[in-house]
Amino acid sequence: MSALSLRNLLKTFGGLVAVANVSFEVEDLSIVGLIGPNGAGKTTVFNMITGNYRPDSGDVIFNRRAITGMPTHEIVSLGIARTFQNIRLFQNMTVLENVLAGCHCRMKAGLFSSMFRFPRQRREERHAVEQAMRELAFVGLDRQYNNLAGNLSYGNQRLLEIARALASQPRFLILDEPAGGMNDQETEDLMGLIRNIRGRDITVLLIEHDMNLVMRVCEKIVVLEYGAVIAEGTPAQIKTNPLVIEAYLGVED
Amino acid sequence: MEEFLQQLTNGLAVGGIYALIALGYTMVYGILRLINFAHGDLFTLGAYFGLTLLISLGLADHLNGLAVGGVLIVMAMGLVAVVGWLLERVAYRPLRDSDRLAAVVSALGASIFFSNAIMLVYGPRSQVYPSGILPSAAFPLFGVEVPVMRFLMFGGSALLMCLLYWFIHKTRVGTAIRAVAIDQDAAKLMGINVNSIIALIFLIGPALGGAAGVMVGLYYGQITYDMGFSFGLKAFTAAILGGIGNIPGAMLGGILLGVIEAMGAAYISIAWKDAIAFAVLILILIFRPTGLLGERVADKV
Amino acid sequence: MSAGAIKERCRELQNKRWFASAAFVCFFLFMALAPSLLDLFGVSGGGIAQLDMLNKIGISAALALSLNVILGQAGLFHMGHTAFFAVGAYTTAVLSTMYQWPIFSAMPVAGLLAAAIGLAVALPIIHLRGDYLLVVTIGIVEIVRIALMNNIFGITGGANGIYGIARPAIFGFVFNSPKSQFYLIWSFTALTVFIFYLLEHSRFGRALNYIKADDTAAAGCGINVARYKLAAFTLGAFWAGMAGTLYAANIRTIEPTSFNFFESVILFAIVILGGSGSIAGVLLGSFLLIGLQDVFRDFDSARMLVFGLAMMAMMIFRPQGLLPPRRRRYDARKLMGKYACGISRQCGAKYNPYDEDEGSAS
Numbered sequence: 001m002s003a004l005s006l007r008n009l010l011k012t013f014g015g016l017v018a019v020a021n022v023s024f025e026v027e028d029l030s031i032v033g034l035i036g037p038n039g040a041g042k043t044t045v046f047n048m049i050t051g052n053y054r055p056d057s058g059d060v061i062f063n064r065r066a067i068t069g070m071p072t073h074e075i076v077s078l079g080i081a082r083t084f085q086n087i088r089l090f091q092n093m094t095v096l097e098n099v100l101a102g103c104h105c106r107m108k109a110g111l112f113s114s115m116f117r118f119p120r121q122r123r124e125e126r127h128a129v130e131q132a133m134r135e136l137a138f139v140g141l142d143r144q145y146n147n148l149a150g151n152l153s154y155g156n157q158r159l160l161e162i163a164r165a166l167a168s169q170p171r172f173l174i175l176d177e178p179a180g181g182m183n184d185q186e187t188e189d190l191m192g193l194i195r196n197i198r199g200r201d202i203t204v205l206l207i208e209h210d211m212n213l214v215m216r217v218c219e220k221i222v223v224l225e226y227g228a229v230i231a232e233g234t235p236a237q238i239k240t241n242p243l244v245i246e247a248y249l250g251v252e253d
Numbered sequence: 254m255e256e257f258l259q260q261l262t263n264g265l266a267v268g269g270i271y272a273l274i275a276l277g278y279t280m281v282y283g284i285l286r287l288i289n290f291a292h293g294d295l296f297t298l299g300a301y302f303g304l305t306l307l308i309s310l311g312l313a314d315h316l317n318g319l320a321v322g323g324v325l326i327v328m329a330m331g332l333v334a335v336v337g338w339l340l341e342r343v344a345y346r347p348l349r350d351s352d353r354l355a356a357v358v359s360a361l362g363a364s365i366f367f368s369n370a371i372m373l374v375y376g377p378r379s380q381v382y383p384s385g386i387l388p389s390a391a392f393p394l395f396g397v398e399v400p401v402m403r404f405l406m407f408g409g410s411a412l413l414m415c416l417l418y419w420f421i422h423k424t425r426v427g428t429a430i431r432a433v434a435i436d437q438d439a440a441k442l443m444g445i446n447v448n449s450i451i452a453l454i455f456l457i458g459p460a461l462g463g464a465a466g467v468m469v470g471l472y473y474g475q476i477t478y479d480m481g482f483s484f485g486l487k488a489f490t491a492a493i494l495g496g497i498g499n500i501p502g503a504m505l506g507g508i509l510l511g512v513i514e515a516m517g518a519a520y521i522s523i524a525w526k527d528a529i530a531f532a533v534l535i536l537i538l539i540f541r542p543t544g545l546l547g548e549r550v551a552d553k554v
Numbered sequence: 555m556s557a558g559a560i561k562e563r564c565r566e567l568q569n570k571r572w573f574a575s576a577a578f579v580c581f582f583l584f585m586a587l588a589p590s591l592l593d594l595f596g597v598s599g600g601g602i603a604q605l606d607m608l609n610k611i612g613i614s615a616a617l618a619l620s621l622n623v624i625l626g627q628a629g630l631f632h633m634g635h636t637a638f639f640a641v642g643a644y645t646t647a648v649l650s651t652m653y654q655w656p657i658f659s660a661m662p663v664a665g666l667l668a669a670a671i672g673l674a675v676a677l678p679i680i681h682l683r684g685d686y687l688l689v690v691t692i693g694i695v696e697i698v699r700i701a702l703m704n705n706i707f708g709i710t711g712g713a714n715g716i717y718g719i720a721r722p723a724i725f726g727f728v729f730n731s732p733k734s735q736f737y738l739i740w741s742f743t744a745l746t747v748f749i750f751y752l753l754e755h756s757r758f759g760r761a762l763n764y765i766k767a768d769d770t771a772a773a774g775c776g777i778n779v780a781r782y783k784l785a786a787f788t789l790g791a792f793w794a795g796m797a798g799t800l801y802a803a804n805i806r807t808i809e810p811t812s813f814n815f816f817e818s819v820i821l822f823a824i825v826i827l828g829g830s831g832s833i834a835g836v837l838l839g840s841f842l843l844i845g846l847q848d849v850f851r852d853f854d855s856a857r858m859l860v861f862g863l864a865m866m867a868m869m870i871f872r873p874q875g876l877l878p879p880r881r882r883r884y885d886a887r888k889l890m891g892k893y894a895c896g897i898s899r900q901c902g903a904k905y906n907p908y909d910e911d912e913g914s915a916s
Contacts, residue, residue: 081776090767091767093767101777104760125757137895196897197896354631358869365862369858486692532693535693
């Protein structure tokens, strides 16, 4: 069964076609990579899945339900979480408070009950802190919970974004260049982490330029060029696909 | 028809002045993302400098009306430009890397300072520009007698706007200004001295405001120390209406606002004149959230 | 003890979780003693001028704190807060003079009407970006002032305003003297601080701060950005309306000029200068900006000139505000190292953080 399917997504920006008729499926509990040269429209596809952009036409189906054009926060509560290519943490807040943001949508306290701290809300609040600490431990940042997010190293900021996304208890996680700015060791750790995320019954869709990571972690790869899907298949198939080689290396006349 | 033409020309004359002031807001905003709330008071300062020069130099005795107007405008522009430059050095430069609203509050403080300084020097009562400097004749337009002064006002502001447009788009320095507006860091890497470009903006913007001040003095014949508040607010509204940061937008917004206001006052209610201007602004922003000519940038995610 | 050590101890003290609550309690206890202190030191005129000034500061503080929710917490550039204050004050005045309502019954009505207008106004504009929102809110305060000036619905009395507003009374006790007014107003201010302090430390307050920091990221975390912005705006308007009731009952004659753009600017400056988002900062800002206008009276006509300079100078020397908000702290030290790690190099195969919990529970 496919967790997410994109059907004929089209998005233009003032005459420029950013994404043209993109369709592909993400199988439940798989790790799928979306690759392609810069400007191929990968992040635009992500933004249409998460409701940041509204597609001009086409559909996004999540667990057999059309979520096209839904507001972002509703999509998150349905179980799709994301990280951002250009890290978007709350820089001046603590690491823990950043993750609490992810817990927000699973909490229920309204304006008045959260202000007056009835026992139930106190319990909920305590539970949220615990859950946030679990996620921080999961990415290995629990000891830094009281530091400012902006003071973390680049690699750790990426991990913190993942923890924040996980705190919303997603069934589907979208990672936009998770290894960007990481050194080799950190990338190696990240690969293990991504597998472990899937081990928690979360489907993963990622954009990444580090081919080593993509080839080793993903079960399926979708290649985008000029806003269109030019190939999809297993890493082995993609490696030998002439269209992909042409797109990445150029073709000799 | 008569009423309509009278209001249209009046609206265009006032709108040209709004546009001149709006340019100061929009240029500063385009470069620094700062709303220079003191700009309205620099405009008032221009009106008072003009009056002082006019009386102390006795220009009216030596030159004819139009030349007096021109000379006054140029001199007031120079003086106000210096004040604008000082303002940037003292009140805004130390806050350039701080939260944007810190600079806004500093601008509000500067506005209070300027209007009260003018009041202390010139007194709280309104001052009168000598009459008869500009021709008070009327010009027949489609059979309607329209005061020549309105054409002079509109022509004057149009001329200054054309000059600015030429400067921004056709000169090297203008290119540098546009580059700084788009990306300060990249401009710096290209060898542009960002500080001097910002200083230049604080010379040009206030100069245009000062010119508008003298023109208001000549046109209405009466100036008050706190007129910068309402003119400034209108001009700022005009800049937003056109899309703040956008130079043609400020021109369009100013002229449009002047006409809307004149028409609203004539055909709806003079007591609600200002409210009509704001209501139109709110309506336009509901449908075009970044103003008429503002870029409609999709959120960069 | 050396100065450095004292400073260190002070910092430690400030970081305690109870520090803020304790500071507020001390402050309001001191304020409760203020009238007696004025008596004790035999201030000329029985301290009535001072009490009047403190009353003015108290109302402004409550009003500025309600703006702080919108501007300081949610980061919405709102420069028209006096509009809602005016709605509250005029509602109270009309109910009191035309229908003889007691002030305390008028108060919730004033708040609700201000909130309703706030919500109606905010609905179409809440999505506007920073400065566009700013100019619209300026437009709103101007439209309200002009409407009051033009005697809208024939009940606002035009430029003359409304006079003869009743004093607040409860169980036959009338708040007549400046001293009783003082206790009434400052009780309301204390209540405001209490309510907004709880708000700041709730899930709601946190959500507002996320939105202020980055609304795209906040939406990406599942926060309904538009709804929270509207809620902040409506709540702020509600509280401003109630502060308007106290103002009307305190001053007893209200006119449109008391609600002009300049007053909005002062409120805006109180929040930013005090420390955007910080309750203690806004309180301090109210004392400074409202009090200073009074203190500078010695400068006579140069009063506002000096005031403008002071505003610039304070901002340049403290761009972050006088008392910027403190970082929220959560005590999670005991939870450190308690949960499993998902990075294999650090913890091997044990990766699912939920497994062990469920395992131990069953």
